[in-house]
Amino acid sequence: MQTPDAYKMNLLNELFHMASEEQLLSLGATNTLMFELNKKVHFAQGSEVNIRLTTQEDIILCESLLNLRNKSINNI
Structure with missing residues (x-):
């Protein structure tokens, strides 16, 4: 996956609360937690x-x- 990721604040709050209850905070990336x-x-x-x-x-x-991008634009 690529960054950046975007999340609604209330969802993140709920997500990390649930992760804490289920001891999943060590998973790392927010998408993995989702x-x-x-x-x-x-x-x-x-x-x-x-x-x-x-x-x-x-x-x-x-x-x-x-x-590289500028060279290709200038060659058009």
Whole structure:
């Protein structure tokens, strides 16, 4: 799955309360928790170039992708 995810605040509150009662807080990702507690999860088509910028290497990759995109736009 790709980020970002979005949730309604009241659903998250309910979700984490239920997870605490069922000792599921160690599952990690909120979507995993949603599945475990039989909550509906909706998906949208994403993109492989939707990258998370958390490290210096991510920034370099992002710059490369932007350069490639700009080159293809300029060649049209």
